[in-house]
Amino acid sequence: MxxxxxxxxxxxxxxxxxxxxxxxxxxxxxxxxxxxxxxxxxxxxxxxxxxxxxxxxxxxxxxxxxxxxxxxxxxxxxxxxxxxxxxxxxxxxxxxxxxxxxxxxxxxxxxxxxxxxxxxxxxxxxxxxxxxxxxxxxxxxxxxxxxxxxxxxxxxxxxxxxxxxxxxxxxxxxxxxxxxxxxxxxxxxxxxxxxxxxxxxxxxxxxxxxxxxxxxxxxxxxxxxxxxxxxxxxxxxxxxxxxxxxxxxxxxxxxxxxxxxxxxxxxxxxxxxxxxxNHYLAAQLAQPVIPHLRHWFASLSLAAGLIGITHLLVIPFVNLSSALLLILAISVLLLPALTRTDSRRPVRLLIANGCAILLLAIYLAGKTLLQYIAPADNALSMVADLFASLAFLSLFALALLLRYHAQRSAVNRLFIWLNAGGYLDEWxxxxxxxxWPFTPLPTKKNTELTPVETVK
Structure with missing residues (x-):
């Protein structure tokens, strides 16, 4: 049996x-x-x-x-x-x-x-x-x-x-x-x-x-x-x-x-x-600086360089979408260190790069160990890889527009539609x-006297 x-x-x-x-x-x-x-x-x-x-x-x-x-x-x-x-x-x-x-x-x-x-x-x-x-x-x-x-x-x-x-x-x-x-x-x-x-x-x-x-x-x-x-x-x-x-x-x-x-x-x-x-208040006190286009370009370039070096010297990336996801994630990690232009920026950038390298090492180590446990990978097709990569890029671009350019008319309309969840849940x-209709249970009314009412 x-x-x-x-x-x-x-x-x-x-x-x-x-x-x-x-x-x-x-x-x-x-x-x-x-x-x-x-x-x-x-x-x-x-x-x-x-x-x-x-x-x-x-x-x-x-x-x-x-x-x-x-x-x-x-x-x-x-x-x-x-x-x-x-x-x-x-x-x-x-x-x-x-x-x-x-x-x-x-x-x-x-x-x-x-x-x-x-x-x-x-x-x-x-x-x-x-x-x-x-x-x-x-x-x-x-x-x-x-x-x-x-x-x-x-x-x-x-x-x-x-x-x-x-x-x-x-x-x-x-x-x-x-x-x-x-x-x-x-x-x-x-x-x-x-x-x-x-x-x-x-x-x-x-x-x-x-x-x-x-x-x-x-x-x-x-x-x-x-x-x-x-x-x-x-x-x-x-x-x-x-x-x-x-x-x-x-x-x-x-x-x-x-x-x-x-x-x-x-x-x-x-x-x-x-x-x-508490985290929200701490973020407000930090006085975040809005990044410019040059900051995004620099962070994306550094992230792409880091992934490129990893691809050539450590483990080659056999698909575009996973490499692109890592580039976008690392660029977001590096961006705050590049945005503030003061005397401590080199130190912040060094720390941010160290964190990026550490996270990338943890990712590669985890993926290497799990390949002996997970089912064997079987890539779908190049068309599917390109479709997913285009979707990730679109998401990244739209997220930036919503965060930094929400005052524009078209972006504001998109924000309102998204804020309503696309009205999908209502539908x-x-x-x-x-x-499958249902009748909500009646809410329980509190008929007990509060301490103040008892004193009265």
Whole structure:
């Protein structure tokens, strides 16, 4: 009898991540919800959610994997409704439930097609059979397309993203759990079935186009937000889209590295969001200087030179889009050191270059180590690489326009449209409520006398 549960290098690494997040979020929850009367209910739901995630990662059978996937959604629903009287929390949970049911139905259909095609429900045996093929049948392509749709739904890609934005109505540990862990399940699903996706050009193309559009729009919308938690939520949509773009392009090692880094960062960001006001005040006191075109040109040139040297002397970059992403990221890191023209600029520039080199070394080391754990990379095509590169450049240019030239008429109109989220969530909400209406629970009125009223 084939094993129903299995431990592989990939899921072992993911289990370490999950257990690390579990310890941190559990301790934070125990402190943050100390005064809540319903704290035991919250902790039970949190424990069930983490248990379901661990069970899903260990599952080596299609039925067990699907069962764990469903259990995660239902246990998470209890956390989203920890404050059941909040109307926005009810709406977010309702929209999440509809999205989850659709994803579970599509996942079940994909698994049934794979079982019918390969006559096995054992995931390890299934992946081995797919890896021996060079082409897929129509059934295989349909299954791959369904898995892509499931991943897009699970990663809250536009336009079905609204529930993730409204999750801020739940306690902060729920946001940390969702944004640092649960939201990554779509990427984990595609990494698990990477051999199937790499053989299906239609599925990979669908994933590339949908995730790229979602990444660009979500990243631009994020720049128009003021609320820290809402900005973080939009950042998650954009980051998940970028991870799915990397998977679509066949950069599985880079996608796994992105997944791990994003999980750690988002857990820290949400659990540390209470200090955001202090960081904002510190930034205001720093009196930021608006960079000129020459500053951007200098930072981009230095970043391109650093990546060029790395390409020639250390590890060659075999694709344009990943190298371009690094150039843009490093240029943003170097820019503040170049902007201030005072006597300390050489020192700041030296420190900034040192940080850039250190981050690049960490990136290359992580990617080198993870290539023995992640599925083997399988680049999609040069056209796809160019499409992603053009999208990244467009995002960079539009973000600069929105930040430094928002007073222009055309840019201001774009800002207003983005500030409304492109009205995509309103449209999705109307469709959701038409397909699955619900009646909000009545809000609880506080009839108890306050201490002041009691004295009177």
């Amino acid at each position: 084939q094993e129903l549960l299995v431990l592989t290098p990939l899921n072992s690494l993911l289990l370490i991540l999950v257990m690390l997040l579990a310890v941190v979020i559990w301790r934070y929850s125990a402190t943050a919800l100390h005064a809540e009367a319903d704290k035991p209910r919250f902790m039970r739901a949190l424990a069930t959610t983490f248990s379901a995630v661990i069970f899903t990662l260990l599952s080596n059978h299609l039925l067990l994997f699907w069962f764990g996937w469903v259990l995660i959604s239902f246990s998470l629903q209890q956390l989203l409704l920890f404050y059941p009287q909040r109307p926005r929390a009810q709406l977010a949970a309702h929209k999440k439930a509809l999205s989850a049911r659709c994803g579970e139905l599509l996942l079940a259909l994909a698994f049934m097609l794979l079982y019918a095609e390969y006559d096995t429900a054992n995931i390890t045996a299934l992946i081995q059979l797919i890896a021996t093929q060079t082409t897929l049948s129509l059934t295989g392509h349909i299954a791959a397309m369904l898995l892509v749709l499931v991943a897009l739904l699970k990663c809250a890609q536009l336009p079905l993203h609204g529930w993730l934005i409204h999750v801020v109505e739940a306690p902060t540990p729920v946001s940390a759990l969702l944004h640092a862990g649960i939201i990554n399940l779509g990427g984990i699903l595609l990494l698990t079935f990477a051999p199937l996706l790499s053989l299906s050009m239609p599925a990979a193309s669908l994933l590339l186009v949908a995730a790229t559009l979602s990444t660009v729009l979500a990243a631009l919308i994020m720049t128009t937000r003021i609320s820290i938690k809402v900005r973080l939520a939009w950042s998650t949509v954009a980051q998940m889209g970028l991870m799915l773009v990397e998977i679509a392009l066949g950069f599985y090692t880079l996608a796994l590295l992105h997944l791990l880094a994003h999980s750690c960062y988002k857990a820290y960001a949400f659990l540390h969001s209470g200090n955001a006001v 999705a909400t109307r469709v959701t409520l038409k397909l």
